[in-house]
Amino acid sequence: MIREALEKKLVTAIAELISAGSLPETARTVRIEVDAPKNPDHGDLMTNFAMVGSKTLGMNPRAVAEILAGELGSDTEVFASVEIAGPGFLNFRLNPAWVAGFVASVLERGVSYSHLTPDQVEKINVEFVSVNPNGPITIGSGRGAAYGSALCNVLEAAGHEVHREYYINDGVNSEQMRLFAESVKALLNGQAVPDNGYKGDYVQEVANGLEHLKGAELATIQKASQDAMIEAQRTALEHFRVNFATWFSEQSLHDAGEVARVIGELESKHVADESPFRTKIETAKGGVIKSVTKEDQAVTNTDDEDASGEGEQATLWLRSTKFGDDQDRVLRRRDGRLTYIASDVAYHKDKFNRPAGGTKLITVLGPDHHGYIGRLTAVVAAMFIDQATPVDDPTPLTEHEEILFGNVEERNRCRGAQAWAKDHLTVQIFQIVRFMKDGKPAPMRKRDGNIYALIDLIKEIGEEMRPNGTEEEKLQAGSDVARFFYLMRNHDTAMDFDLELATKQSDENPVFYVQYAHARICSVIRKGAESGLAASTAHLGLLDHAKETTLILKIAELRDEIAQTASDYAVNRLANYALELARSYHSFYDTCRVNQPENPELSSARLALCEATRTALHSVLGLLGVSAPQEM
RNA sequence: GCGCUCGUAGCUCAGCGGAUAGAGCACCAGCUUGCGGAGCUGGGGGUCGGAGGUUCGAAUCCUCUCGAGCGCGCCA
Numbered sequence: 001m002i003r004e005a006l007e008k009k010l011v012t013a014i015a016e017l018i019s020a021g022s023l024p025e026t027a028r029t030v031r032i033e034v035d036a037p038k039n040p041d042h043g044d045l046m047t048n049f050a051m052v053g054s055k056t057l058g059m060n061p062r063a064v065a066e067i068l069a070g071e072l073g074s075d076t077e078v079f080a081s082v083e084i085a086g087p088g089f090l091n092f093r094l095n096p097a098w099v100a101g102f103v104a105s106v107l108e109r110g111v112s113y114s115h116l117t118p119d120q121v122e123k124i125n126v127e128f129v130s131v132n133p134n135g136p137i138t139i140g141s142g143r144g145a146a147y148g149s150a151l152c153n154v155l156e157a158a159g160h161e162v163h164r165e166y167y168i169n170d171g172v173n174s175e176q177m178r179l180f181a182e183s184v185k186a187l188l189n190g191q192a193v194p195d196n197g198y199k200g201d202y203v204q205e206v207a208n209g210l211e212h213l214k215g216a217e218l219a220t221i222q223k224a225s226q227d228a229m230i231e232a233q234r235t236a237l238e239h240f241r242v243n244f245a246t247w248f249s250e251q252s253l254h255d256a257g258e259v260a261r262v263i264g265e266l267e268s269k270h271v272a273d274e275s276p277f278r279t280k281i282e283t284a285k286g287g288v289i290k291s292v293t294k295e296d297q298a299v300t301n302t303d304d305e306d307a308s309g310e311g312e313q314a315t316l317w318l319r320s321t322k323f324g325d326d327q328d329r330v331l332r333r334r335d336g337r338l339t340y341i342a343s344d345v346a347y348h349k350d351k352f353n354r355p356a357g358g359t360k361l362i363t364v365l366g367p368d369h370h371g372y373i374g375r376l377t378a379v380v381a382a383m384f385i386d387q388a389t390p391v392d393d394p395t396p397l398t399e400h401e402e403i404l405f406g407n408v409e410e411r412n413r414c415r416g417a418q419a420w421a422k423d424h425l426t427v428q429i430f431q432i433v434r435f436m437k438d439g440k441p442a443p444m445r446k447r448d449g450n451i452y453a454l455i456d457l458i459k460e461i462g463e464e465m466r467p468n469g470t471e472e473e474k475l476q477a478g479s480d481v482a483r484f485f486y487l488m489r490n491h492d493t494a495m496d497f498d499l500e501l502a503t504k505q506s507d508e509n510p511v512f513y514v515q516y517a518h519a520r521i522c523s524v525i526r527k528g529a530e531s532g533l534a535a536s537t538a539h540l541g542l543l544d545h546a547k548e549t550t551l552i553l554k555i556a557e558l559r560d561e562i563a564q565t566a567s568d569y570a571v572n573r574l575a576n577y578a579l580e581l582a583r584s585y586h587s588f589y590d591t592c593r594v595n596q597p598e599n600p601e602l603s604s605a606r607l608a609l610c611e612a613t614r615t616a617l618h619s620v621l622g623l624l625g626v627s628a629p630q631e632m
Numbered sequence: 633g634c635g636c637u638c639g640u641a642g643c644u645c646a647g648c649g650g651a652u653a654g655a656g657c658a659c660c661a662g663c664u665u666g667c668g669g670a671g672c673u674g675g676g677g678g679u680c681g682g683a684g685g686u687u688c689g690a691a692u693c694c695u696c697u698c699g700a701g702c703g704c705g706c707c708a
Contacts, residue, residue, distance in 0.1 A: 039652070048650060051688065061688075086651045087688060132708065175707055250708095283634060286695090290634095315706065326634085326704080333706045340708050370636045371703045431637065432702070436644095489645070493638055494701065501644085501657085509670085510656070516670050527667045576646060579655080590663090590672040632670080 002102055002556040006034045006045060006092065009078065013071045022067050026056050036553070043083065043091035044099070044553060050088035061088030096544035099552050100605070104537040106555060106612040114619035116563060118159040123355045126152050128364035129237065130167040133226040134180035136202055136453040137236045139497075140366065140444055143433050145454070146486035146625070148364040149242040150571045151428075153623045158566030163354040166244045167347065170226055170251045172219065173337045181222035188214045188221070200450040202232075236455040239475045240483065241625040246354055253346045259338055262346040262383070263316065263331055271322060271382040274314040278328045279321040279404065292321070292403040318345075320378035322404055322414045323421070329375060345379050348425070361425045362569075367432045367494075381421035385413060388420035428569055430491040437499045458482055464503040480626045484511040487624055488575045510579060514621065515629055517582035520589065521614045522630040528595045528607050535611045536604035543605050547588040551609065554584040555616045562623070571624075578620040585613050 010032050017023040030053035037046045050065035057064060065084040072092075073082040081093040106113050128148025131141050152162045170177065183197035187207035193199055206225050213221055230247070237243070253259050266272035276297040284290040297315060316332035318341065331342040352358040361380075365372060381388075390412040397408060405411040435442040435452070444452045462469070462478030469477065481502050488510065489495040501509065528534065543552070561577045564570075594606040621628045 035650085037651080038647090038654080042651070046650090051650080054688080089651065169708060171708085177708090285634080287635090330706045335706085337706085339706065367637085367702060369703080373636085429636075493645090496644070498644075512670060513656090516668080520668055520671085524667050531667090572646085576655085579646095583655090586671055587673090589667085593667065595667050631668085 001105070001559050002094075002099065002553060003034045003045065003560055006047075006078075007032050009072065009075070010034070010047065010049065010068075013068060017067060017071055022071075023064075024057055027053065030056055036557070037089075037091065040550075042085065042089070043081075044094045044549070046089050046091045048089060050084075050090060054088070064088065065090050094549070096549050097541040099549050100540040100543040102552055102556055103540050103543070103605075103608050103612045106615055107535070107537060107608060110615060111619070113615050114157050114558060114562060114623070116157060116159045116559060116566075118566075121160055122155075122360050123161045123163075123358045124155055124360045124362060125163045125165055125351045125354050125358050126155070126362045126364070127165045127167055127351070129233075129242070130169065131233070132169045132174075132176055132180075133229040133233065134176055134198060135200065135229065135451055136455065137233050137240075138444060139435060139452050139454050139457050140433060142240070142454040142457065142482065143430050143486045143491070143495075144364050144366055145237060145240055145242045146483045147428075147430050147491045147571060150483075150487055150574075150624050151362070151364070151569055153625065154562060154565050154571060154574065157562050157619075157623060160566070161355050163246065163358070164244045165246045165248055165351070165354060168226075168230060168247055168249045168251075169340075170249050171254065171340065171343060172222065172251055174340070177222060177226060178218070181218055181225055184210065184225045185218060185221050202451070202453075236453070236458075239458060240454060240479050248347070248350075250343050250347065253343050253350070254338070258346040258350070259343050262349060263338070263342060266318065266331070266345065266382055267316075269382070269385055271385065272316060272318045272331055274316055276314070278317065279319065280327045281321055281325075281400075283326070289400045292400045294403065318378070318382060320375060320382065322410075323378035323381040323418045325374045325378040329378075341375065341379065344376070345383055348376070348380050349383050359424070362428060363425070364428045364430065367429060370429045373427045373429075376427060377418065377421045377425060380425045381414070381417040384420060384424075385417040388413070388417040390416040391419065426569075428491065431494040433486070433495055433497050435497045435499055442499065454482075460499075461503050476627055480515070481509065481511050483625050484514075484575060487571055490570060490572045492570075511626065512632075514578045514582040514617070515627070515632060517585045518614065518617045518621070518628045519630060519632045521585065521610050521617070524589070524594050524610055525607060525614070528603065531595055531597045533595055533597065533600060533603045533607060535607035537608055539601040539605045540608060541605075542602050543609060545588075545592055547584075547591045548606075548609060551584045551588045551613065554581050555612050558616050558619065574620055574623055578617065578624065581613070581617055581620065585617075 014023060014027050018025060018027055030049065032047070032049055033052070034045055034047050037043060050061040050068065054061040054064060062084060065088045068090060069082045069084055072079060076095070078095055078098050079092055080095045083091045083093070085091050126148060129137070129141055129145050131137065137145065149164070152164050156162045179194065179196065180198050183193040183199070183203050184207050186193045186197065187204055188210060193203070206228050209228055210221065210224050213224055234247070263272065277294040278297060279292065279294050281292050282290045312334050313336055315330055315334050318329045318331050320329050321327060329341050330339050332338050348361065351361055363376065390409070393412055393415070394408070397405060397411060401411055405414065435444065442452070458475060458478035460478070461481045462474030462476070465477040465481065466473050485497055485502055525535070543549070558577070561573055565573050592606060594603060594610060596603050618628045
């Protein structure tokens with residue numbers, strides 16, 4: 001916010017200097033960046049404009065810096081000093097009174113302080129969690145749940161329209177779901193579950209709830225047991241503060257005939273066919289194509305279970321290699337059943353309807369799915385090939401391309417479609433979480449088939465944190481800690497989740513450090529009210545202590561952090577920001593006494609600063625899905 | 633073999649083109665006749681895995697290399 005203001009000042013100053021003839025016209029094109037210096041001795045904020053621009057301006061950086069410093073330095077309302085340092089840095093020391101003025105605008109905006117207005121509003125569908133309905137939400141999926149939900153909050157705060165979606169993998173043809181149903185059925189009939197079946201206690205629980213279906217058809221049991229599982233997942237996720245606007249059933253696409261219809265569409269677009277070969281692309285290091293081969297279709301695979309008993313027919317191939325995938329994918333099996341990827345085509349088309357007129361899809365996937373990015377991109381490219389603008393490349397087909405494409409025109413259309421897909425679909429992969437106990441990794445899947453469920457993690461932590469709390473308080477405490485821990489680390493790197501630290505005494509716990517700051521602010525404000533003191537913006541100019549200025553600058557950063565996070569999806573930045581903001585407050589609190597009845601003007605200004613901090617803290621915690629307690 | 637991700641303080645991790653690389657934990661030394669000490673202040677501790685390159689400037693970008701994790705089904 002303060003940064004935005006300074007960037008505007010720079011733009012104005014540069015325009016003045018151009019019309020005065022001190023800077024060439026090209027100065028307008030130089031990118032302007034204002035940042036906080038790492039070293040506080042270098043001032044409150046700084047810009048590298050002179051160094052970045054020196055080349056295009058044809059001037060040496062220090063000369064540019066001097067001209068700019070002269071122009072800006074005259075604005076004594078804003079700047080206490082403008083210094084040139086090093087190779088051409090421009091270091092700004094801001095006038096504390098000017099900085100303090102921003103407290104008023106935070107208070108004016110209140111909760112909307114964290115709401116941004118983007119240059120362009122995107123309509124984004126975010127799909128996350130989406131695990132099979134054959135078990136509880138695990139602690140592994142917990143990371144995706146925390147990440148996806150926080151990402152949605154941030155995108156919304158950044159001003160975009162967001163649709164939260166869960167894709168239920170409930171295709172009746174799914175091997176895994178059938179196996180799950182068979183396991184439940186076996187338990188219902190008092191038989192042993194199949195060798196490769198599901199053996200956890202939760203399977204027995206599902207069976208217990210379905211006593212009335214004893215002796216029923218497998219299909220009936222399959223439907224009922226997956227519904228039970230979905231309900232359990234939904235409840236667990238709600239406790240974890242994860243909610244979806246849509247729970248989308250894969251099977252519903254089959255039932256509506258959408259999958260079949262879309263497959264027909266692909267065939268008529270000549271991106272899917274029944275020719276009996278699979279194309280494979282082998283790449284050498286650096287992604288250069290080493291070879292493209294058409295493999296004759298192998299018919300020797302005997303592992304297939306021919307569940308439908310419909311006998312053999314031609315395999316239907318999606319020619320995904322035309323869109324950068326490393327091999328063609330099967331849409332319809334030899335036995336006539338459609339594959340998972342076939343529903344994916346229909347599904348990705350459908351997703352653009354939520355929100356209406358969707359402009360972007362984000363899919364959050366687990367660490368075992370990064371091989372899936374190329375496939376998904378190809379799916380979207382194939383589906384929307386008519387929407388995309390072909391690339392303009394007149395060069396003839398290479399030797400490799402001749403195997404993939406019929407002619408130059410087709411290649412250019414496919415390349416265009418691939419670019420379109422990359423533009424409209426973003427896949428975010430989160431990496432694995434290792435849960436550490438006694439310094440050793442704790443198994444997520446136990447030998448007896450039991451799974452470490454997210455809800456158990458939440459309850460364990462809650463029990464430890466609030467042994468005397470209500471059920472509701474325990475769930476909240478557990479969820480707060482778990483969410484913050486998941487979100488502290490960059491989702492794209494493997495992390496260790498220290499179960500002892502999370503469940504142990506609270507004083508080592510970063511979550512509580514932040515929540516404590518919020519509770520402390522609330523307490524200070526309460527205390528002030530008891531002495532007849534209240535926040536006011538009438539004397540903000542009194543906030544000139546270094547700790548006060550630092551805190552205000554930190555509060556002002558929130559909007560920048562949100563904007564940045566909405567564009568690079570690195571939600572962990574906000575968890576770190578929350579810690580920094582809390583630290584700035586604690587440090588301020590320690591030095592600057594807020595409530596001083598003998599000095600009501602300073603008190604009112606500091607209370608205003610407390611209010612502004614509370615607003616910012618409350619906002620970040622809200623984005624992270626962590627509660628901001630008034631007392632603890 | 634190919635692809636993705638990661639190697640930063642004793643440990644867990646930030647930083648991802650800027651000036652002397654940061655925080656928490658652990659360790660050491662301090663702060664309270666006052667608003668919540670679940671707090672604050674200070675200190676020690678690093679050839680940012682290694683080697684080249686790009687440029688005014690690299691932990692950050694590129695190439696190679698070593699090491700770790702994961703992924704490459706007519707499973708989902």
